[in-house]
Amino acid sequence: MTKVLRSMVLCCLIMSMFGFRALALDAGTTEPVIIRVCIMDDKESIYISVKDTYKILALNSDRVLMSGPRLATTVSGTKDGVMLGAKELKMGGIKIKAEGKARIYVGGRLFRGDVDIVRKDNGKLILVNDISLDDYLYGVLYHEVSHRWPMEVLKAQAIAARSFALYQARQNKMQPYDLRSDIYSQVYGGSTSERWSTTMAVNVTKGKVLVYNGDLLPAYYHATCAGHTENGYNLWSVNMPPLRGVECSFCARSPHYKWTKEMPLWSLERKLSESGYKIGKIVSVNIMSKNQSGRVDKMEIKDNAGVSIILTGKDFRQLIGPNDLRSTKFDISVKFGSLIIDGRGWGHGVGMCQWGAFGMASQGKKAEEILKYYYPGAEVATIDSIKNKL
Numbered sequence: 598m599t600k601v602l603r604s605m606v607l608c609c610l611i612m613s614m615f616g617f618r619a620l621a622l623d624a625g626t627t628e629p630v631i632i633r634v635c636i637m638d639d640k641e642s643i644y645i646s647v648k649d650t651y652k653i654l655a656l657n658s659d660r661v662l663m664s665g666p667r668l669a670t671t672v673s674g675t676k677d678g679v680m681l682g683a684k685e686l687k688m689g690g691i692k693i694k695a696e697g698k699a700r701i702y703v704g705g706r707l708f709r710g711d712v713d714i715v716r717k718d719n720g721k722l723i724l725v726n727d728i729s730l731d732d733y734l735y736g737v738l739y740h741e742v743s744h745r746w747p748m749e750v751l752k753a754q755a756i757a758a759r760s761f762a763l764y765q766a767r768q769n770k771m772q773p774y775d776l777r778s779d780i781y782s783q784v785y786g787g788s789t790s791e792r793w794s795t796t797m798a799v800n801v802t803k804g805k806v807l808v809y810n811g812d813l814l815p816a817y818y819h820a821t822c823a824g825h826t827e828n829g830y831n832l833w834s835v836n837m838p839p840l841r842g843v844e845c846s847f848c849a850r851s852p853h854y855k856w857t858k859e860m861p862l863w864s865l866e867r868k869l870s871e872s873g874y875k876i877g878k879i880v881s882v883n884i885m886s887k888n889q890s891g892r893v894d895k896m897e898i899k900d901n902a903g904v905s906i907i908l909t910g911k912d913f914r915q916l917i918g919p920n921d922l923r924s925t926k927f928d929i930s931v932k933f934g935s936l937i938i939d940g941r942g943w944g945h946g947v948g949m950c951q952w953g954a955f956g957m958a959s960q961g962k963k964a965e966e967i968l969k970y971y972y973p974g975a976e977v978a979t980i981d982s983i984k985n986k987l
């Protein structure tokens with residue numbers, strides 16, 4: 598870690614002592630460097646090890662609680678603080694810093710940067726990795742695209758993921774973390790997930806982000822759109838031309854282009870009743886309307902007593918589970934007591950279609966062309982050019 602970066606991290610820590618967080622800027626590149634990624638949540642205890650010199654500090658302070666040549670310990674939550682091995686500490690959390698190039702080992706994965714363990718009000722623990730933006734991207738790309746794909750897709754993905762991460766960091770300044778490490782943000786696997794090609798894509802696009810109208814673009818992306826990307830306004834309060842959806846004929850080779858899911862009606866009845874709906878024996882499930890991208894807008898579920906429930910496609914996907922119902926682009930029928938769902942695509946459908954980007958790169962398109970296609974009106978620019986907006 599450079600002297601400059603170290604001083605910026607310190608600055609960030611001091612700011613967070615006062616209950617807010619600012620993006621730390623590297624004075625050399627003015628690139629925001631520190632991203633806070635939630636790795637674990639609601640844990641009773643967490644095992645941590647470092648195979649090199651380490652320091653443990655009180656959270657949001659410079660007070661060193663422990664240091665040594667190697668670390669292997671368990672941290673758990675108590676009534677008033679945390680247990681660090683056999684030592685009880687009456688404080689809200691701790692920060693673990695590995696010295697030099699050592700990585701911190703948690704939950705079967707290695708992490709660059711620092712690790713914060715914070716006690717929640719319910720006594721359980723949350724684990725946050727404080728990491729530089731590009732170090733974070735090294736651990737994201739492998740999970741988001743195949744590291745064997747052409748370099749131009751990997752570059753497009755690096756720029757989109759960098760923009761998305763910065764946007765989330767800006768939105769979550771007052772929260773305990775910026776991003777989660779699962780599919781609800783961007784899947785992040787720590788340094789265990791780094792590969793040569795994905796690291797190269799992050800390095801050659803260093804400092805590049807997507808901007809629209811002079812501001813950072815929330816560059817959403819997804820696995821496969823299956824024909825047309827979705828208007829972000831149908832899902833969230835994002836209404837801007839780059840996220841209104843485009844036709845996509847490039848993702849036909851995706852393994853997620855078409856799929857079928859079958860589930861017994863009693864399973865749907867159970868899910869509905871667990872979510873608070875009053876429903877008897879289901880007799881029909883019909884799609885009422887689809888939106889301009891071909892995704893389900895509204896659907897109706899009826900029971901044998903004539904009770905009718907109307908759900909949006911988004912609510913239905915949430916009810917079934919986003920991995921079980923891969924997208925809201927589907928047709929539905931009821932046969933012999935089962936629900937048959939003929940679906941297309943995987944993901945929310947907004948922004949760049951990753952399999953489409955792969956298709957475009959396979960036809961010789963460059964990263965910037967891919968991004969401009971999926972985010973019409975957006976431009977690739979440097980973080981420097983929007984630093985006053987971060």
Ligand SMILES: [Zn+2]
Binds near residue numbers: 823824846
């Ligand atoms: Zn597509």
